[in-house]
Amino acid sequence: MKKSMTLMLGALMMGGLLVSGCSSGPSDAELKQLEELKAEVTSLERQVQDLESQKSSLQQSIADKDAQLKKCIDDKAVVQQRSKGK
Amino acid sequence: MKVLSYVSLVSLLLMVLTAGVIAQELSKEEWQKQITELTSKRNDLAGKLSSLKSEVENLKKQDADKAAALKQCQDELLTMTGANPDQIAAYEASLKGIDSKLSDLSRLSNQDLWNRRGELDDVQKMIDAAKKDNLSALPKYYDQLADFQRRLDALRNTLKQYAESGQGMMTYTVGTWAKDRDCLWNIAKKKKIYDNAFLWPKIYQGNRERIKNADVIEPGWILKIPPKAPLTNEEKSAERSYWRNKGKM
Numbered sequence: 001m002k003k004s005m006t007l008m009l010g011a012l013m014m015g016g017l018l019v020s021g022c023s024s025g026p027s028d029a030e031l032k033q034l035e036e037l038k039a040e041v042t043s044l045e046r047q048v049q050d051l052e053s054q055k056s057s058l059q060q061s062i063a064d065k066d067a068q069l070k071k072c073i074d075d076k077a078v079v080q081q082r083s084k085g086k
Numbered sequence: 087m088k089v090l091s092y093v094s095l096v097s098l099l100l101m102v103l104t105a106g107v108i109a110q111e112l113s114k115e116e117w118q119k120q121i122t123e124l125t126s127k128r129n130d131l132a133g134k135l136s137s138l139k140s141e142v143e144n145l146k147k148q149d150a151d152k153a154a155a156l157k158q159c160q161d162e163l164l165t166m167t168g169a170n171p172d173q174i175a176a177y178e179a180s181l182k183g184i185d186s187k188l189s190d191l192s193r194l195s196n197q198d199l200w201n202r203r204g205e206l207d208d209v210q211k212m213i214d215a216a217k218k219d220n221l222s223a224l225p226k227y228y229d230q231l232a233d234f235q236r237r238l239d240a241l242r243n244t245l246k247q248y249a250e251s252g253q254g255m256m257t258y259t260v261g262t263w264a265k266d267r268d269c270l271w272n273i274a275k276k277k278k279i280y281d282n283a284f285l286w287p288k289i290y291q292g293n294r295e296r297i298k299n300a301d302v303i304e305p306g307w308i309l310k311i312p313p314k315a316p317l318t319n320e321e322k323s324a325e326r327s328y329w330r331n332k333g334k335m
Contacts, residue, residue: 002088005092024113024114025111025112025113025114025117026112026114026117030117031112031117033121034117034120034121034124037121037124037125037128038124040128041124041127041128041131044128044131044132044135045131047135048131048134048135048138051135051138051139051142052138054142055138055141055142055145058142058145058146058148058149059145061149062145062148062149062152065149065152065153065155065156066152068156069152069155069156069159072156072159072160072163073159075163075224075225076159076162076163076166078223078225078228079163079166079167079223079224079225080166082223082228083166083220083223
């Protein structure tokens with residue numbers, strides 16, 4: 001009984017060792033590589049987001065200035081006309 | 087002792103098995119798949135970033151060019167009016183003064199506005215002076231002056247309606263000839279009325295529904311006294327008519 005128990009336990013241990021020691025997972029270096037790649041992608045996403053925000057802001061600024069410039073040109077025409085009238 | 091050895095063996099076995107399970111969370115294939123996907127994503131992002139940087143640089147240049155063009159236009163606009171920054175500041179201060187005055191008058195009750203009606207002419211003079219300035223040709227000032235004129239006209243209208251309703255008009259109760267020597271001439275001469283006898287046609291014309299003959303007013307009559315002002319054409323005409331009829335008598 002004792003002998004069979006010991007044998008069974010020994011067999012189970014061997015099996016456990018097989019599962020853990022002989023599995024085909026990535027190495028520590030490979031896992032590190034994966035983590036670094038993830039961090040790089042996150043950083044790039046943040047940079048792209050910042051630039052898109054800048055782009056949008058600049059486009060709005062240009063549109064505002066266009067509107068102001070148009071108004072200024074119209075005002076010049078009006079002032080010219082009024083000055084002639086005086 | 088034997089039990090202890092068995093327990094130790096079982097614990098060790100459990101530890102080994104657990105380690106095995108953990109090590110198998112990410113398989114090699116899964117790792118490879120993630121590496122491939124992330125590498126592709128990184129490359130796409132790097133390309134997008136480069137493109138965006140170029141776009142942003144272009145937009146910055148465009149924005150700077152627009153700002154320069156706008157400043158040039160605004161400077162040219164001011165040059166057309168012949169004004170310098172100090173003159174513009176002074177002009178804007180004068181417009182602010184007109185605005186403040188109009189706001190002040192607008193807040194008055196009708197009675198108080200009636201009592202301060204002379205100030206409306208002062209405001210009109212301020213508006214007229216501002217209109218003469220070349221800066222008034224600029225749309226923003228032109229529109230502002232138009233708004234001031236509208237507000238002033240509204241105040242004048244309020245006064246006119248108030249006067250026509252009789253609420254603001256002064257009245258005078260005619261006394262007797264014997265005691266007060268009340269006639270239109272003497273009433274107009276009174277300091278509290280017009281302090282000017284020649285303005286009697288104003289009282290005459292303002293009470294035509296009651297006064298048929300300018301020489302005949304009755305004690306106890308309550309006469310409306312129109313505001314002191316130069317004789318209107320109508321009042322002058324009434325006076326001429328009076329003298330013509332008097333001459334015929």
